[in-house]
Amino acid sequence: MDNNVYILVDEATRDSVLFDAPADARRILRELEGTNLKYILMTHCDGDHVQALAEVRAATGAPVAVDPREVDRLPGKSSQTIHDGDTFRFGQSELRAISTPGHSPGGMAFLIDDILIAGDTLFPGGPGNTQRPDGSFQQIVDSLRTRLFTLPDDTQVYPGHGQSTTIGREKPHLQEWIDRGF
Numbered sequence: 001m002d003n004n005v006y007i008l009v010d011e012a013t014r015d016s017v018l019f020d021a022p023a024d025a026r027r028i029l030r031e032l033e034g035t036n037l038k039y040i041l042m043t044h045c046d047g048d049h050v051q052a053l054a055e056v057r058a059a060t061g062a063p064v065a066v067d068p069r070e071v072d073r074l075p076g077k078s079s080q081t082i083h084d085g086d087t088f089r090f091g092q093s094e095l096r097a098i099s100t101p102g103h104s105p106g107g108m109a110f111l112i113d114d115i116l117i118a119g120d121t122l123f124p125g126g127p128g129n130t131q132r133p134d135g136s137f138q139q140i141v142d143s144l145r146t147r148l149f150t151l152p153d154d155t156q157v158y159p160g161h162g163q164s165t166t167i168g169r170e171k172p173h174l175q176e177w178i179d180r181g182f
Contacts, residue, residue, distance in 0.1 A: 003048055006117050006158055009035050010091025017041060017090050018056070019110065019117045020160065022048055025055035032060065038090040041082065041097075042066040043119025043160060044104040045073035067099065067106030082108055098147050102140020103128035109148065116157050116167070122148055124157075124165040126177050141178060149174065 003022035010016070016035035020043055021028060037060045043049065045066060054076055057064055063079030065088075071078055084099035088110075095112035100121040107128075110117040120128035121143055130137040148157075153168025 002161055004158065004160055004162070005031075007031055007035070008090070008093070008095070008112060008115075010093040013091030015091035015093075017088065017095065018062070019043060020049040020119070021051070021053040021056045023051045025052035025059070028052055028056050029059055032056075037062040039088055040064045041088065041108070041110060041117075042070060042074065042078075043109065043117065043121075044107045045070040045075075046104065046120070049119075049160065050075050067108050069101070069106030070104065073104075100140075100143040100147055102130055102136050102138075102143045105134050107140075107143070111151070111155075114152065114155050116148070116151065116155050118148070118157050118159050120160040122157055122165075122170060123159045123162050124170070126170075126173070128160075137181065141174070144174060 006019045008017045014035045015038050018040045040062050065080045065082045066074050066078045068081045082097045086097040088095050095110050098109045098111055100107040100109045103120040107119055107121050109119055109121055127140045130140050149171045151167050155167040157165045
């Protein structure tokens with residue numbers, strides 16, 4: 001499915017955070033070597049975002065956090081739930097959870113400084129797929145308009161699939177996405 005995997009590392013302490021665990025647990029674990037994994041934070045629990053989760057969790061013992069609306073879709077149990085505005089400290093760094101429903105009921109994005117881990121809410125060229133049983137185009141438009149497009153234009157967006165973009169590159173296209181019923 002060509003998913004992206006993101007690992008943030010606090011340089012001072014080597015504490016880290018992993019976002020989703022889509023596939024290739026061995027490679028994820030190799031990339032985590034030399035860090036102290038504090039959290040596995042789920043942007044959502046579609047099958048293509050959780051395939052390596054059990055193996056990574058077993059190898060690291062790291063807690064898995066997910067929006068309560070995604071708990072039933074998570075393979076295994078969550079260690080904690082994530083709510084809008086929750087903060088996660090790792091080392092000297094801190095990131096904030098932003099609720100972004102639409103692609104899935106419990107979509108989450110995570111912001112640290114000028115970096116946004118967007119999951120499947122925003123990609124270069126449009127929002128995530130909402131033509132699915134639990135998706136909502138109106139919700140994802142609301143998430144974009146009121147949650148993500150209020151961030152500074154230079155915020156770097158790292159999506160669940162594909163290349164990175166910025167809020168400033170994507171924001172001007174919201175109305176055309178709405179008009180197309182993207």
